[in-house]
Amino acid sequence: MEKDFSEIFQSKIDEELKIEPKDWMPEKYRQTLIRQISQHAHSEIVGMLPEGNWISRAPSLRRKAILLAKVQDEAGHGLYLYSAAETLGITRDEMYEQLHSGKAKYSSIFNYPTLSWADIGAIGWLVDGAAIMNQVPLCRSSYGPYARAMVRICKEESFHQRQGFEILLTLSKGTEAQKRMAQDAINRWWWPSVMMFGPKDDESPNTIQSMQWKIKRFTNDELRQKFIDVCAEQVKVLGLALPDPDLKWNEERKHYDFGKINWEEFWQVVQGNGPCNKQRLEARKKAWEEGAWVREAAVAYAEKRKQKESLHAA
Amino acid sequence: MTKQYLIDYTLQLADNALILAQRNSEWCGHGPVLEQDIAISNISLDLIGQARNFYQYAATLIGGNATEDSLAYLRDAIDFKNNLISEILNGDWAQTVLRQFLVSTYQFYLYDALQKSPDQQLAAIAEKALKEVTYHVRWSSEWVIRLGDGTSESKQRIEKALEEIWPYTGELFIPVQHETDAVTAGIGVDPKMIEENWKQKVSTVFSEATLTLPPQNIWMHTGGKNGIHTEYLGYILAEMQFMQRAYPSAEW
Numbered sequence: 001m002e003k004d005f006s007e008i009f010q011s012k013i014d015e016e017l018k019i020e021p022k023d024w025m026p027e028k029y030r031q032t033l034i035r036q037i038s039q040h041a042h043s044e045i046v047g048m049l050p051e052g053n054w055i056s057r058a059p060s061l062r063r064k065a066i067l068l069a070k071v072q073d074e075a076g077h078g079l080y081l082y083s084a085a086e087t088l089g090i091t092r093d094e095m096y097e098q099l100h101s102g103k104a105k106y107s108s109i110f111n112y113p114t115l116s117w118a119d120i121g122a123i124g125w126l127v128d129g130a131a132i133m134n135q136v137p138l139c140r141s142s143y144g145p146y147a148r149a150m151v152r153i154c155k156e157e158s159f160h161q162r163q164g165f166e167i168l169l170t171l172s173k174g175t176e177a178q179k180r181m182a183q184d185a186i187n188r189w190w191w192p193s194v195m196m197f198g199p200k201d202d203e204s205p206n207t208i209q210s211m212q213w214k215i216k217r218f219t220n221d222e223l224r225q226k227f228i229d230v231c232a233e234q235v236k237v238l239g240l241a242l243p244d245p246d247l248k249w250n251e252e253r254k255h256y257d258f259g260k261i262n263w264e265e266f267w268q269v270v271q272g273n274g275p276c277n278k279q280r281l282e283a284r285k286k287a288w289e290e291g292a293w294v295r296e297a298a299v300a301y302a303e304k305r306k307q308k309e310s311l312h313a314a
Numbered sequence: 315m316t317k318q319y320l321i322d323y324t325l326q327l328a329d330n331a332l333i334l335a336q337r338n339s340e341w342c343g344h345g346p347v348l349e350q351d352i353a354i355s356n357i358s359l360d361l362i363g364q365a366r367n368f369y370q371y372a373a374t375l376i377g378g379n380a381t382e383d384s385l386a387y388l389r390d391a392i393d394f395k396n397n398l399i400s401e402i403l404n405g406d407w408a409q410t411v412l413r414q415f416l417v418s419t420y421q422f423y424l425y426d427a428l429q430k431s432p433d434q435q436l437a438a439i440a441e442k443a444l445k446e447v448t449y450h451v452r453w454s455s456e457w458v459i460r461l462g463d464g465t466s467e468s469k470q471r472i473e474k475a476l477e478e479i480w481p482y483t484g485e486l487f488i489p490v491q492h493e494t495d496a497v498t499a500g501i502g503v504d505p506k507m508i509e510e511n512w513k514q515k516v517s518t519v520f521s522e523a524t525l526t527l528p529p530q531n532i533w534m535h536t537g538g539k540n541g542i543h544t545e546y547l548g549y550i551l552a553e554m555q556f557m558q559r560a561y562p563s564a565e566w
Contacts (some may be wrong), residue, residue, distance in 0.1 A: 048343035055339045059557035059566040060383045061332075061369070064339075065362045071342050072355040079348055117557055117566075167566075175564050283344065291346025293471070294407045297464025298347075304463060 013214050018144035021087040029213055032206065033143055034088050035104075036215065038095045041081035042106035044074045046099075046280050050114045051123060059117055063167070067120060070160050077153045084145040100285050107131075108266070109192050111274030118171055118178075118185035124164010126186070126193040126231065132157050133227045134197065137217035165234070172238045179240070186235070187243045194258075195266045197224040225255055232256045316375045319495035322395060323502050324375065324436065325385065326492070326539055328368030329396035332386060333547070334417060335361035336554055337404055346407050353453060357414065360446040367439040387558035391547045395492075398538040399482035401547045408461050408468065409475035415454035416479065419515050420486050421447045423508035433501045455519045462523025469524070476525065484534025487512070493539070 005024040012019060019025055048071050055071065058064035082092045098104035109127050114120065135154050141147040171182040198204055198220040210216035218226075228247075235242050246259035268274065338358035345351025369382035376385075399417060404410045425447055428440035461468040487509040489497065496502025517527055537543065557566070 045343075045348070052343035055342055056336060056553050057556050059387075059561075059564075061362060061366050061386055063566055065359060065366070068339055068342060068355060068359055068362070072352055072359070075343075075348055075352045075355070079352075082348075170566060173565075175561070177561055178564055287344045287346065291407070293465070293467045294346035294350075294461075297461050297468030300468075301460040301464040 013142050016140075016142075016214075018147065019142050020144045028209075029215075030088050032210060032213070032215060033146065034085055034090050036210075037081055037085040037088070037146055038090070038098065039105050039107075041078050041085060041095065042099045042104055043110065044078035044081060046106045046110045046284060048074050048078075049280055049283055050110055050112070050276070051120060053114045054117060054120050057117070058120075066163055070124075070163065073156050073160070077149075077156070080149040080152060084143075084149045087145045096288060100281070100288065102272070102281070105270070107196065108269040108274060109196050111269050111277045111280060112188070112192050113276050115188070116181050116185060118168065118181040119189065121164050121167030121171060121182065122185035122189040124160050124162075125168055125234070126164075126189050127196070128157050128161040128164055129231065130193045130196040130227050132161060133223050133230075140214070140217060142214040165238075168238055168240075172240055182238070183240050186240055190243050191262065191265075192269075194224060194228065194261060197221070197227065199263070199266070228256050228258050316377075317495070317499070319492040319499070320433070320501065321372055321375050322492035323496040324368050324372040325393075326395035327436075327439075328365045328372060328385070329394045330400055330417075330421075331361040331368065332365035333394070333396045333400040333550060334413075335359075335365060336550055337400065338410070338414070340404055341410065354410070354414075357450050357453070360443075360450070364439065364443045364446070367442070371435045371439065383558065387555045391543050391551055392541040394543065394547060394551070395539050395541065396547075397482070397485050398535055398544055399479065399486070401538070401544055401550060402479070402482060403546065405475060405478065406471055407457075408471040409478060411454050411457035411461065412472060412475045413479050414450060415458045415519065416483055416516065418447055418450035418454055419512055420508070422451050422515075423511045424503055424505075427503040427508060431501050431503075436501065451515075458519055458525070459523040462520070462525045472523070472525065476528065480528045481532055481535050484532075485536045485538060488534075488536060490539040 006026060009019070009023070009025060009029075012023075019029075051067065051074075052071050055064065055068050058067050082095060085095060086092060095104065099106065109130075114123070132154060135150055135157065138150040139147055139154055141150065168182050168186075171178040201207060201219045201221045204220050207216060207219055211219070231242065232247055232249075244259045246257060248257050250257045269277070272278075335358045338354050338361065341351065342355045342358070343351065345354060365386070366382050369385045372385055373380040373382055397417075399413060402413070422444070425440040425444040429437050429444060431437045431440070458472065461472045463469075487505045489505050493502055493505065497504045520527055535544075
């Protein structure tokens with residue numbers, strides 16, 4: 001019986017039909033999706049923190065409004081994604097629990113600090129840029145609710161990326177101090193952004209199965225190469241440089257060659273030893289714990305309302 | 315020549331919106347519920363929008379090199395005319411939503427009257443802002459009711475918040491010179507004229523929230539509209555204005 005279901009399932013996937021919440025799916029497919037979608041949702045929520053760090057200090061009212069709206073968009077992305085994950089049979093509270101306990105991960109990039117205003121530009125250009133490379137193929141994910149959430153998210157992300165690039169472009173045309181600030185931000189955010197695509201293909205345990213299930217469409221290294229090729233061109237528009245002396249166009253491969261990635265740093269940050277891992281998680285836990293009485297009050301009030309209404313009805 | 319009172323009156327409207335927006339935006343990423351994190355950030359965004367409209371108008375009245383940013387980022391506390399209630403600490407969620415309710419209700423009646431001002435700019439900004447503020451009043455009053463009539467802890471917290479905030483509400487309705495001049499000129503709104511409506515609305519919501527209105531004779535803090543602020547404003551400005559001060563005349 002299971003075998004029949006499993007064949008129907010894979011044939012749907014092969015025909016590019018979407019899997020919907022009520023359809024049969026292998027348990028491992030469900031678990032893989034829960035892991036991936038909740039990790040993505042957590043990344044949106046934790047990702048609010050480094051950028052939120054500059055809302056109060058944004059250098060103009062226009063920039064302040066744009067940044068606040070952007071961080072708010074990320075909260076919205078978190079909402080869609082938590083909802084998509086909930087269709088797989090896990091609650092938002094359970095996912096928070098996994099985040100707070102360290103069981104669930106979020107994108108390591110958000111464990112790096114935002115030290116200057118230019119970081120807001122660099123995050124938009126590089127981090128959102130890398131995220132888009134990862135996410136555009138997810139709009140065709142085999143799981144319907146995830147694919148649909150990603151369509152909305154990708155539209156907003158590409159808007160964010162343009163805004164980020166525009167911040168850097170303005171800085172690059174500005175004073176010496178502004179150019180220095182922009183270059184410094186690119187120096188610090190470049191390598192962590194390159195690492196956002198995850199481990200090398202031969203060290204990425206989930207890739208093969210995820211590609212067969214069409215949860216994933218390209219490998220980590222394919223996407224990474226694409227990202228580097230794009231950025232190597234875009235940085236010329238800024239008149240700035242990527243911090244990689246080995247970055248060079250390879251005519252034969254029709255791709256940019258690039259330097260060695262510091263995987264030691266990557267794994268250290270994943271394991272919780274990045275510059276801001278502790279602060280990010282603490283901030284999330286604090287918001288959650290200090291909000292407990294608010295959520296309890298909302299539930300208690302709703303209960304009271306319900307009781308009053310049923311009294312009126314009776 | 316533009317009358318100084320009109321500039322000051324417009325700046326007061328702008329400063330009130332901006333300083334409260336700055337405070338509310340501190341919640342972004344730290345709210346008690348994701349949906350409410352979005353809601354308070356949204357209110358903050360609306361207030362920044364209102365502030366920008368008023369600053370842009372003030373800049374045209376002032377002329378010269380004045381811009382919305384020079385007015386927001388290059389004046390010191392003594393020149394800020396916001397009510398003290400905008401600058402006090404966020405405190406907990408109870409204090410934040412209660413302050414929002416008291417201020418939004420004040421803004422509601424203020425903008426409702428101001429949209430009939432013969433000053434077309436002020437009237438147009440007020441008309442647009444009124445739509446946003448109508449939602450802010452609804453959202454914040456619902457929270458006041460929910461917390462007042464929620465659990466014993468939430469009730470205790472909102473009562474404490476009320477004790478903290480109430481002494482900052484008197485100032486809203488005591489006109490200072492530039493307000494009186496704007497009223498005399500027929501352009502501004504007499505704060506005394508909206509006080510009754512404000513009290514009425516507050517007492518309706520409080521009664522649903524099972525909260526008691528504080529006694530009449532409480533001493534009220536004043537000074538904000540004349541540039542005499544709490545200690546908090548200096549820190550708000552130090553943070554908000556840092557970039558413009560550290561990198562004078564750069565473009566962002």
